[in-house]
Amino acid sequence: MNLNAIKIGIIIFLLAAVVVIHHLPIHGFLGKHILHRELFFFPIVMAALWFGLKASLITAVSASIFYAQFFYHNIDSSRISIAVVGLQVTGFNLMALLTGWMVNRQRRQRRERDFLNETFGKYVSKAVRDEILGGRVTLNGELKEVTVLFSDLRDFTRLVETTPPREVVTIINTYFKSMTEAINAHHGLVLQFIGDEIEAVFGAPVALEHHQQWAVDAALEMRTRLSRVNLDLANQGFQPLQHGIGLHTGKVVAANIGSTQRLSYALVGETVNIASRIQELNKDFDSDILISAAVRQGLERCIEMHPLPPVPVKGILEPLNLFSINPTT
Structure with a gap:
């Protein structure tokens, strides 16, 4: 009974x-x-x-x-x-x-x-979720120093053109799920999925000490998880995926932005644009993780990386000093 x-x-x-x-x-x-x-x-x-x-x-x-x-x-x-x-x-x-x-x-x-x-809880870690739902952080707009992460799949457009739609959805969802878990595990927040691209932030809406280190650790885990994703995809008969990750630290305006019908938590500022450009530069340097000098300065432990020549970027006055994290790290 x-x-x-x-x-x-x-x-x-x-x-x-x-x-x-x-x-x-x-x-x-x-x-x-x-x-x-x-x-x-x-x-x-x-x-x-x-x-x-x-x-x-x-x-x-x-x-x-x-x-x-x-x-x-x-x-x-x-x-x-x-x-x-x-x-x-x-x-x-x-x-x-x-x-x-x-x-x-x-x-x-x-x-x-x-x-x-x-x-x-599907988009943020439990700690971040509890802080937001508990009303201990503001979503109305604040200037914060954060580390922004962009990740983008390589040659995904060609994959879409040559793969049935149902299989494309399976592949992209498998990838997004694994990468999101890596970001959440390091106290990051996935802001949005843009096509095959991921935008994430470390240090907002909840302040996070050493957010540069957490972001780099997340990127390293994303690299490891991609290998596992490719193994699963290979078992299903799919081609392996490649991605590029870019990280930059700086000031942003973080707030709920949108219309009265739809709001989303978003970041506004040059830092976001620079992080996106850094991610794109992986194609030029044949790398998978690039970080700016601002990210490197905030790291708490030594990570194997090598400096790249200063890179001029459209819309940015000073050339960017970038570092590529070694594949064996």
Whole structure:
């Protein structure tokens, strides 16, 4: 017997017990059924707390029928009137409505909160999610120093043109799932998927110490995970994937941005543009992870990398000093 069946049995038993007590020949104060009618509220409230509005109304209607039926056959106008009985029956149903509505409302809010937690948890780590949902960070706009990560698949357009759509979706979702897990594991936030590109941030909306190190560690894990993804894809008969990752540290404006119909948490500023350009430069240097000097300066431990010649970038006054992380790192 499951728990709900036991609860239903308890409610029925209480309702039956009150009906029996209600019909006992009790004299004096209790004989006026002051206590009897109050006892009917117990099964009504229990039904509401355990099962919600529908069950509480069913119990209230049942209690009303039993209560009214007794006075219909045993009416004594000198002690109680039809109006009093009607008022009491109304009280039963009002109690059921109020309690059941409150319980249903709380359950709906809990389901919505759980759904939000579960959905939000797919995009951020548990720690970041809890900070945001707990109201301990602002989403209305703030200037923050962060590390921005861009990742882009190589030759994916050609793959799309030569692969059935269903298989393309399988491949891209497999890749995104694995890369997102790597980013989340290092306290990053995936901001958006743009075609076959991933944009992520470390240090927003929740401040993160040593965000440069966390971002580089995430990029290294993404490299490792890509090998595993390619192994899985090879077992399914698909060609291996290659990607390029670019990292840059700087100031951004971080906020909920959009229209009244749709908002998204986004970053605005030159730092974002530079990170995207760095990711694209992987093609020129035949590399898979490039970081800026600003990222390198914030690292907490030594990582094998080699410097590249300063690179002029359109829209940026000073050439970028970049470093390529060794493939064996």
